[in-house]
Amino acid sequence: xxxxxxxxxxxxxxxxxxxxxxxLLIQHRYEGSIMSMACAAIVGSILALLFTHVMxxxxxxxxxxxxxxxxxxxxxxxxxxxxxxxxxxAASIVLYTYSVLINRFxxxxxxxxxxxxxxxxxxxxGATRSMFTVIVVMEVILVVCTPxxxxxxxxxxxxxxxxxxxxxxxxxxxxxxxxxxxxxxxLFVFTGYMNFFMFNRLNSPNFRIRFRWFIPVxxxxxxxxxxxxxxGFHGTDGSADYLYIWSVTSDSLVMSYGFIERVIFVFxxxxxxxxxxxxxxxxxxxxxxxKSCLPQPKKPVDPxxxxxxxxxxxxxxxxxxITYAYTFNEKQNLEITSYWIxxxxxxxxxxxxxxxxxxxxxxxxxxxLET
Amino acid sequence: xxxxxxxxxxxxxxxxxxxxxxxxDIDKRFFVIAMGIDQPSNGAKGFNVTLxxxxxxxxxxxxxxxxxxxxxxxxxxAEAVRLLKAHVDKELDFGHCKVFMLGEGLARNNxxxxxRWLSRRRDVQSVAYMAIGHPDAKSILNIAPPDxxxxxxxLFLMFGKDGTQSSYLVPVYVFDFIxxxxxxxxxxxxxIIRAEGKSYVITRLALLDKTKLVxxxxxxxxxxxxxxxxxxSKSTVAAVKDGDTMVINVDRISxxxxxxxxxxxxxxxxxxxxxxxxxxxxxxxxxxxWDKLEELFNEQIAxxxxxxxxxxxxxxxxxxxxxxxxxxxxxGSPQTWKDWERIYPNLKFDIHVRVKIDGxxxxx
Numbered sequence: 001x002x003x004x005x006x007x008x009x010x011x012x013x014x015x016x017x018x019x020x021x022x023x024l025l026i027q028h029r030y031e032g033s034i035m036s037m038a039c040a041a042i043v044g045s046i047l048a049l050l051f052t053h054v055m056x057x058x059x060x061x062x063x064x065x066x067x068x069x070x071x072x073x074x075x076x077x078x079x080x081x082x083x084x085x086x087x088x089x090a091a092s093i094v095l096y097t098y099s100v101l102i103n104r105f106x107x108x109x110x111x112x113x114x115x116x117x118x119x120x121x122x123x124x125x126g127a128t129r130s131m132f133t134v135i136v137v138m139e140v141i142l143v144v145c146t147p148x149x150x151x152x153x154x155x156x157x158x159x160x161x162x163x164x165x166x167x168x169x170x171x172x173x174x175x176x177x178x179x180x181x182x183x184x185x186x187l188f189v190f191t192g193y194m195n196f197f198m199f200n201r202l203n204s205p206n207f208r209i210r211f212r213w214f215i216p217v218x219x220x221x222x223x224x225x226x227x228x229x230x231x232g233f234h235g236t237d238g239s240a241d242y243l244y245i246w247s248v249t250s251d252s253l254v255m256s257y258g259f260i261e262r263v264i265f266v267f268x269x270x271x272x273x274x275x276x277x278x279x280x281x282x283x284x285x286x287x288x289x290x291k292s293c294l295p296q297p298k299k300p301v302d303p304x305x306x307x308x309x310x311x312x313x314x315x316x317x318x319x320x321x322i323t324y325a326y327t328f329n330e331k332q333n334l335e336i337t338s339y340w341i342x343x344x345x346x347x348x349x350x351x352x353x354x355x356x357x358x359x360x361x362x363x364x365x366x367x368x369l370e371t
Numbered sequence: 372x373x374x375x376x377x378x379x380x381x382x383x384x385x386x387x388x389x390x391x392x393x394x395x396d397i398d399k400r401f402f403v404i405a406m407g408i409d410q411p412s413n414g415a416k417g418f419n420v421t422l423x424x425x426x427x428x429x430x431x432x433x434x435x436x437x438x439x440x441x442x443x444x445x446x447x448x449a450e451a452v453r454l455l456k457a458h459v460d461k462e463l464d465f466g467h468c469k470v471f472m473l474g475e476g477l478a479r480n481n482x483x484x485x486x487r488w489l490s491r492r493r494d495v496q497s498v499a500y501m502a503i504g505h506p507d508a509k510s511i512l513n514i515a516p517p518d519x520x521x522x523x524x525x526l527f528l529m530f531g532k533d534g535t536q537s538s539y540l541v542p543v544y545v546f547d548f549i550x551x552x553x554x555x556x557x558x559x560x561x562x563i564i565r566a567e568g569k570s571y572v573i574t575r576l577a578l579l580d581k582t583k584l585v586x587x588x589x590x591x592x593x594x595x596x597x598x599x600x601x602x603x604s605k606s607t608v609a610a611v612k613d614g615d616t617m618v619i620n621v622d623r624i625s626x627x628x629x630x631x632x633x634x635x636x637x638x639x640x641x642x643x644x645x646x647x648x649x650x651x652x653x654x655x656x657x658x659x660x661w662d663k664l665e666e667l668f669n670e671q672i673a674x675x676x677x678x679x680x681x682x683x684x685x686x687x688x689x690x691x692x693x694x695x696x697x698x699x700x701x702x703g704s705p706q707t708w709k710d711w712e713r714i715y716p717n718l719k720f721d722i723h724v725r726v727k728i729d730g731x732x733x734x735x
Binding site for chain 1: 701
């Protein structure tokens with residue numbers, strides 16, 4: 001199961017582009033982005049390490065099972081619904097943003113709502129599968145996409161048109177004090193481990209996480225790339241003007257002999273796969289959390305038949321997503337995302353510290369039983 | 372079957388939606404291959420927009436590229452494009468437009484209005500090329516080179532790296548142009564295209580400030596610019612000795628510069644290293660003292676570079692990005708930029724060229 005843990009980390013950190021993380025960082029490039037990124041790298045890695053302790057203490061137990069060990073149901077339910085809401089919104093915002101991207105770059109004549117409906121249907125099917133299926137599909141998608149994405153990133157960094165002077169200019173602003181928004185958005189890059197709030201159910205009791213150094217190293221690299229490369233391509237001042245900064249950045253690369261000359265189309269297709277996968281996981285986890293609030297006997301992890309409740313819950317998610325897309329325009333979506341990302345960071349810090357406290361109490365309890 | 376019935380049903384429900392996707396077949400599209408934007412000739416407000424459209428042809432052989440050129444005047448570029456749609460029978464598609472050309476008149480007046488359209492349009496490639504048409508963009512777009520295999524190929528090959536690689540042509544991408552117009556510390560440049568018979572010539576570079584064209588430089592200076600800024604190794608360096616011109620074909624070139632403070636004033640210190648073999652020189656050069664020859668090259672190239680730098684400085688533009696380098700090497704604060712604005716007009720240049728002769732070609 002070790003590799004599945006890291007697939008989650010890789011997926012979520014790559015997905016930061018869809019949640020306007022580079023955009024928010026670049027808006028604050030002269031006002032503390034770099035220090036915020038450094039703080040987020042430290043805080044994010046510490047939270048991830050604390051959470052691995054929780055996983056070790058409660059092998060095979062998801063968030064609902066851990067909570068029922070300590071609290072009566074009526075206390076656990078609001079907490080779980082809150083978490084479900086965070087996963088649902090993450091997935092829905094990514095889907096909506098991507099449907100707008102398709103409308104902008106692929107097919108301007110199609111309404112983004114139609115695109116969103118199609119994508120939501122794909123994710124509806126994916127999210128209703130069993131937890132085991134979802135995590136295996138994630139492996140396939142990542143094994144297919146990640147090499148290409150790393151290739152595009154490598155190409156970007158090696159490009160002669162990348163202006164290192166612009167990057168160095170912005171790097172000179174490292175000594176500004178960190179700010180909440182850039183901090184919260186950079187924290188998102190390190191947050192992949194949170195999917196194991198639920199995926200932990202799949203872990204066997206003798207499970208041990210190795211290569212924990214991978215979390216800070218990979219997260220920091222991705223964060224640095226997604227912040228500095230657009231600045232190198234669009235300048236210290238120009239980069240703040242773009243909304244979909246990474247799509248435009250990938251359009252600044254050329255593959256003369258790569259069948260498709262414009263890298264943007266390859267890049268967007270890869271991110272289509274990643275976004276669908278991210279939304280599938282988000283909805284699936286939110287669905288599992290909602291289901292564990294309902295009174296029902298414990299189900300196996302990989303049931304042969306998809307329960308009807310799966311369909312019902314995810315269909316509600318789909319309807320909520322499409323309603324969201326109908327209600328809010330691009331500008332409001334960006335605004336909401338920037339507040340959401342701060343809320344998400346608060347929820348992440350609070351819930352992980354809370355669970356860590358529970359795990360300390362839990363291991364203490366176990367020790368007392370043993371002696 | 373029972374398990375997939377619901378998803379299948381949902382998919383079928385979605386099918387009617389696809390009718391509104393607005394997909395058009397390739398034979399219902401006109402691909403714009405180059406776009407020219409000029410000032411209206413009669414002094415009116417607005418733009419004169421010229422589009423060069425590719426006419427599909429079943430043959431691929433020299434001279435089979437067919438073009439259609441349409442042109443219209445309107446108060447805004449977007450309006451001009453809409454109006455042009457009324458002149459043609461197929462949907463205009465900018466997805467393959469690789470050259471955006473500004474008329475020289477417009478560039479000398481103000482080029483920022485044009486960027487308002489260019490940077491917002493979703494189907495404009497960031498990696499399209501930009502250029503200035505001399506005397507105007509329309510007359511350049513009207514040229515149809517007789518040996519073109521498919522429409523626009525001549526222009527694409529000239530700008531791209533696949534065909535000819537001229538050291539007098541500095542290709543400028545759209546995103547690079549936009550970045551330079553926004554950035555404090557580096558100013559845009561654009562190659563100038565002029566017509567010669569039924570073909571194009573690109574030898575000179577236009578220097579622009581944030582709003583308009585201010586200066587053009589000679590072909591030799593364009594080559595020097597390309598050597599310093601892009602370390603272009605497909606170039607030559609030349610020197611004159613006793614009335615004979617000697618030319619070295621560059622194999623390796625590297626340029627580094629930094630801004631240092633010496634004796635209380637700021638100095639730009641440039642190190643240019645060039646090595647290569649003689650391409651043209653009088654016989655007997657093999658026996659001459661190569662150290663002395665190299666010294667000659669060093670002096671003459673350095674004085675050429677200094678002349679170019681002075682010209683650029685005098686014009687008040689910064690196409691090399693010295694200001695950005697200053698910002699990149701000094702503390703990050705708004706004061707740094709204010710300092711540079713004060714420093715640049717009085718900046719001194721200290722140029723060190725080191726030419727290394729590798730050989731004299733096939734003969735002594």
